[in-house]
Amino acid sequence: MNDLIEILEELHADVDFKNCVTLIDHNILDSFDIITLVADINSEFDVTIPAEEIIPENFNSAKALYALVERLME
């Protein structure tokens, strides 16, 4: 989880990723951030997030995103 938070903070240092649950709903992460994030996660965790998993529920919080990464790693 900490690795993921680090990746997120590299994108937006000023966001409280540990607690924010509206990253998509409040447009904190835009589609360009998401692509960067997917590429970073691919490099860091060796996990490919498919396009159909790019939905607000999976990207609204660091926790949800981490759950997705864990699910895809299985």
Place this chain on the structure above:
Amino acid sequence: MLFTSYSFIVFIAVLFVLYYIIPKKYQWILLLVASYFFYGLMSIKYLGYILVTTVTTFYAGRQLKRQNLYQKDYLKEHKADMSREDKKAFKEQIKKDKKIYFLACILVNFGILAFTKYTNFVIYNVNHISEMFGNDIVLSFWNIALPMGISFYTFKSMSYLIDIHRDKSQGANSLFKFALFVSFFPQIIQGPISRFEHLSKTLYGPHTFDYDRVAFGLQRILWGFFKKLVIADRLLIAVNTLKNSPEQYSGGFVLVLMLMYSFELYADFTGGIDIAIGIGQVFGVTIEENFNRPYFAKNITDFWRRWHITMGAWFRDYVFYPLSVSKRMLKLSKWARKNFGDAIGRRLPVYISTLIVWFTTGIWHGASWNFIAWGLANGIVIIISLELKPYYKWFHSKFNVADKRVFHAFQIIRTVLLVSSIRLFDVYKNVPLTFKMLGSMFTAQNYSSLFNGSLLELGLAMYDYVIVFGGLGVLLIVSLIQRKSNVRLQLASKPVHIRHAAFLMLILSLLVFGAYGAGYDASQFIYNQF
């Protein structure tokens, strides 16, 4: 049958009466018959195209759904006796089986779209290239009927197919229900590009007559007519004069054209969507919103989140994301990171995908280099704005203006000017001329002639300008109210005489100020041609 024709009003009135007197279980069938009647009236030839799309997509979708169910059931049944590798291999096999139906359907439908829309564009370019090399062989253009709204219903149908392929939707349970989704008449010509999972919730009824809902729907329709007939069609006259005589109207007039076209397009397109959503509401069908006060956007990315929302979402979900997170793109990103550093490696997939998406968006709008240039210009400006992000951050760390109203106004005006100037590619007859006219805005010394009465020679009298400015003023006030609440809900909370007075005023303004009369035909909606 245009939305703005008298025959359309009669069509809606008859349909309305029938819809609420027949048994409710037949309502959706009536909508299907009405939709095919509406579409067939434009040209009987179009029906063949839409039928092919409907039948191929429905049966391919059904096959994909079967495979999805089979996979789920099989895995559930053999959960205990399958290793992780077995499961993976099984899923891969299903994926392969699905791919055949999926790709065949995609190829057929995008093939039809490409054939009808782009064949002559390809011939034009082949001839042009051949001429450049001194070749005398000239291919003749083909006489192909371009079915109205084909881009919209093809995109709608393909989103249906992709969602089933991704197992995000169960699809329709009958061919006829799917046929209604594809052909639903209020949105077949200019959208919104609905998703099945959304539209199907209300499309098939049953719907009882609800006075408030029908009244809201009628208000929305009238509001759409007001935008189209009072503002858009009036501005169109001046826009045509300005764009058809570029030699005469350069410099300051280009700026006037740019702004006039921006507001004409806004009133025209949002007006058409208001009518579509309003008709849906009258029949109890909820159609997605396609605009969210786009001219209040603070930057171009924000603008595209608010303008033609369903098209933007389509390209984002079905082109941008799949392309930018594809294995090839991630591989390219990794390679670039290794060879050129993190900064370039991160940007590469985003920028390549952005340019491809905007190229596609451009060509989706029309088979011409103008639209391609328009699309690419949008993509380039978006990339530049991404590159400027650190500088904006630096600026805001030095100057505390981010929350100031003046700064917000500056951002809004800047965005309107930016998107309007890019739209000039869509106005002039070719790309070099557009660049020339854009350049003339900065070099011509004729701004003073804007105030010597020349604007009254564009086909609009002072009376028309007053109506246009008055109409735009009403639009602005409504948009400002919408920032905080729903205008129609607010109106509904007022006493009955105020509501009726507002309703009456809207009808009267249409009758008195609508741009029609002897010798005048309400023009087609701009987006009909896409």
